[in-house]
Amino acid sequence: MILHVLAGMILTSAGASTGSASLSPQAVLAVEHRQELYVALGDARQIGVYDVASDRIVRTIKVPGEPTSLALSGGGRWLYTTCGQVDGRVCVIDTTTGRTVRDIPVGYGPVAATLDARRSILYVCNRFDNDVWAIDPIDGACLGKAPVVREPIAAALTPDGNWLYVGNHLPAGAIGAAAVACEVSMIDTATMRVAASVLLPNGSTGLRGMTASPDGKYVYVSHILARYTVPTTQLDRGWMNTNALSIIDVQAQKVLDTVLLDDVDRGAANPWGVACSNDGKTLFVTHAGTDELSVIDVDGMLAKIKDHPSKQRTGQQAASGNSSYGGASVAAVANQLSFLKGVRQRVRLEGKGPRALAVMGAKVYVAECFTGTMTVVDTAPKTIATMAVALGTQPPLKGPRRGEMLFNDASLCFQQWQSCASCHPDGRVDALNWDLLNDGIGNPKNTKNMLLAHQTPPAMITGVRPHAEYAVRSGFRHILFAECKEADAVAIDAYLSGLQAAPSPHLVEGKLSAAARRGKALFRSAGCAACHAGDLLTDMQKYDVGTADGVDKGKEFDTPSLVELWRTAPYLYDGRAATIREVLTRYNPNDLHGVTSDLSADEIADLEAYVLSQ
Numbered sequence: 001m002i003l004h005v006l007a008g009m010i011l012t013s014a015g016a017s018t019g020s021a022s023l024s025p026q027a028v029l030a031v032e033h034r035q036e037l038y039v040a041l042g043d044a045r046q047i048g049v050y051d052v053a054s055d056r057i058v059r060t061i062k063v064p065g066e067p068t069s070l071a072l073s074g075g076g077r078w079l080y081t082t083c084g085q086v087d088g089r090v091c092v093i094d095t096t097t098g099r100t101v102r103d104i105p106v107g108y109g110p111v112a113a114t115l116d117a118r119r120s121i122l123y124v125c126n127r128f129d130n131d132v133w134a135i136d137p138i139d140g141a142c143l144g145k146a147p148v149v150r151e152p153i154a155a156a157l158t159p160d161g162n163w164l165y166v167g168n169h170l171p172a173g174a175i176g177a178a179a180v181a182c183e184v185s186m187i188d189t190a191t192m193r194v195a196a197s198v199l200l201p202n203g204s205t206g207l208r209g210m211t212a213s214p215d216g217k218y219v220y221v222s223h224i225l226a227r228y229t230v231p232t233t234q235l236d237r238g239w240m241n242t243n244a245l246s247i248i249d250v251q252a253q254k255v256l257d258t259v260l261l262d263d264v265d266r267g268a269a270n271p272w273g274v275a276c277s278n279d280g281k282t283l284f285v286t287h288a289g290t291d292e293l294s295v296i297d298v299d300g301m302l303a304k305i306k307d308h309p310s311k312q313r314t315g316q317q318a319a320s321g322n323s324s325y326g327g328a329s330v331a332a333v334a335n336q337l338s339f340l341k342g343v344r345q346r347v348r349l350e351g352k353g354p355r356a357l358a359v360m361g362a363k364v365y366v367a368e369c370f371t372g373t374m375t376v377v378d379t380a381p382k383t384i385a386t387m388a389v390a391l392g393t394q395p396p397l398k399g400p401r402r403g404e405m406l407f408n409d410a411s412l413c414f415q416q417w418q419s420c421a422s423c424h425p426d427g428r429v430d431a432l433n434w435d436l437l438n439d440g441i442g443n444p445k446n447t448k449n450m451l452l453a454h455q456t457p458p459a460m461i462t463g464v465r466p467h468a469e470y471a472v473r474s475g476f477r478h479i480l481f482a483e484c485k486e487a488d489a490v491a492i493d494a495y496l497s498g499l500q501a502a503p504s505p506h507l508v509e510g511k512l513s514a515a516a517r518r519g520k521a522l523f524r525s526a527g528c529a530a531c532h533a534g535d536l537l538t539d540m541q542k543y544d545v546g547t548a549d550g551v552d553k554g555k556e557f558d559t560p561s562l563v564e565l566w567r568t569a570p571y572l573y574d575g576r577a578a579t580i581r582e583v584l585t586r587y588n589p590n591d592l593h594g595v596t597s598d599l600s601a602d603e604i605a606d607l608e609a610y611v612l613s614q
């Protein structure tokens with residue numbers, strides 16, 4: 001891919017060299033006093049040291065796994081990077097020698113390393129263990145663990161170090177609850193307990209980034225705001241997915257408001273990284289789906305929120321002294337496209353897949369995951385300038401990797417409202433229901449995992465699509481409202497059919513636990529294996545297992561694979577079950593879905609343990 005350069009040059013001679021691995025930058029950290037940036041190069045398993053003066057990677061440091069986040073000690077000597085998956089760890093790197101001096105084991109899928117340099121505590125989110133650890137970065141001791149809601153993926157520490165805000169990537173619970181939305185967990189760092197939590201507005205999903213304002217008053221959170229309760233008959237004006245920023249008032253411990261990053265006729269899909277300028281006056285949000293950076297004037301945005309008609313106190317509220325923020329009034333701003341008009345600039349970036357970013361002075365450094373590039377955004381001039389820099393030699397973007405890029409690319413969608421990844425983040429699920437029109441209207445279906453979709457035809461829970469290839473092409477037509485080039489669809493097929501199952505966090509050292517082993521026997525005796533057969537746990541046939549309801553009554557459903565069920569709650573075609581236990585008890589009253597009524601509570605727990613271990 002040839003990058004368009006406005007100033008400066010593209011560097012290919014220097015930089016990281018990785019053989020066949022793509023650079024796929026995942027995190028950027030600015031070190032102001034050294035005029036350097038550290039860049040976590042995911043697939044390449046390296047940390048690149050980026051010299052700001054010469055705009056190039058001058059040194060690379062090898063790490064043992066794919067680095068996912070970075071933190072630096074106060075003095076700048078020690079660099080901490082989370083890496084690995086089931087074998088998650090924090091590598092402590094001596095920045096003077098580039099050597100890894102300590103390897104601290106942590107949980108599954110560690111991300112969002114956040115250092116409290118004053119108290120010398122490192123916080124790490126273990127995405128697939130659903131918890132957050134506090135670690136002593138010197139001796140590696142675990143000082144405390146806080147269980148959170150679901151896939152903690154982003155964190156922000158208040159400047160006083162008293163609160164760690166943790167963003168949960170996906171909503172938890174069954175569909176049908178009053179609000180289905182991801183939560184922000186507030187951990188009191190003195191006790192390492194979740195002391196409070198903030199539920200984002202109904203439909204919030206795909207939370208990716210967060211940062212605290214330098215004065216500690218606000219925490220900014222990027223996420224998708226899905227309009228999942230209406231049929232997908234249209235796409236324009238944010239009918240399906242909108243793209244949002246929530247502002248949490250730290251003192252009040254609630255959402256001050258949620259603003260949309262979209263314009264009326266142009267979505268700003270897949271908001272990802274969030275960062276503030278040092279003075280807190282400018283906020284930056286990367287849009288991974290549209291390859292843009294939002295540059296937001298914070299005072300202007302806060303003034304607009306304050307002056308919004310929905311925020312004017314009613315006589316009654318004024319009399320009772322209630323704040324006009326929060327509660328029902330949140331919806332009013334969150335429904336307004338172009339709310340940021342006049343206080344936000346959309347800057348086109350140079351590469352594909354901007355996710356991580358860092359701010360140094362007037363410049364913003366945005367790393368682009370699919371092209372292995374950095375766009376340097378200079379906000380000082382009146383017209384913001386951009387410059388593309390290659391972070392090293394990047395293998396050509398082809399095959400499954402190109403498919404992954406396209407799956408995440410909202411420029412393929414009419415008016416850029418969403419990418420396939422808006423509902424299928426990481427090729428998985430958004431934990432919501434959607435009323436797609438392929439099987440009628442008024443019968444929403446829970447989003448399906450892309451894992452094994454190509455290996456287990458037919459597609460869709462009702463089997464209305466003969467195979468996943470068909471579903472991919474009709475997804476473009478009917479969900480993105482766009483035509484897709486056959487070569488692009490083929491690349492997406494290659495990406496999706498190559499997805500590998502992530503090992504279940506319920507396994508113990510890679511093996512079934514004792515409970516899961518007992519559950520395995522029950523899986524056969526209760527008749528589950530008749531339909532959930534073979535390695536993929538499906539016979540690919542359709543049955544009525546007594547779950548069909550409403551418009552779908554009398555329909556048969558395509559037996560789903562049970563692989564990776566641990567990460568795809570809620571369950572059943574309409575997401576009515578929050579847990580596997582509910583599938584097997586509350587929603588199987590007549591033993592039409594395996595024979596479970598004669599099982600004891602312990603046996604149900606064993607069966608559940610087995611299913612969740614797949």
Ligand code: HEC
Nearest residue numbers: 420423434445446447448453459460461468471472475476
């Ligand atoms: C608005 C949300 C949304 C978007 C955007 C979306 N999907 Fe889906 N997708 C769903 C839902 C919901 C289902 C399950 C529907 C059902 O079971 O009837 C699904 C199912 C599928 C399936 C079938 C999986 C199986 O095992 O049966 C495939 C394949 C698929 N989507 C691919 C894509 C592709 C490719 C794109 C982008 C072109 C895309 N989806 C965009 C919501 C979405």
Ligand code: HEC
Nearest residue numbers: 526527528531543547557558559560571572573583593594
């Ligand atoms: C007659 C075939 C059949 C048998 C027997 C059967 N299943 Fe299923 N299973 C299905 C079908 C069809 C669905 C989809 C139902 C729906 O979505 O409402 C399903 C759905 C599920 C789900 C939800 C999956 C998801 O992604 O939402 C779980 C969990 C499950 N089955 C576990 C079991 C267990 C455990 C047993 C044994 C007690 C069992 N099944 C027996 C056919 C069967």
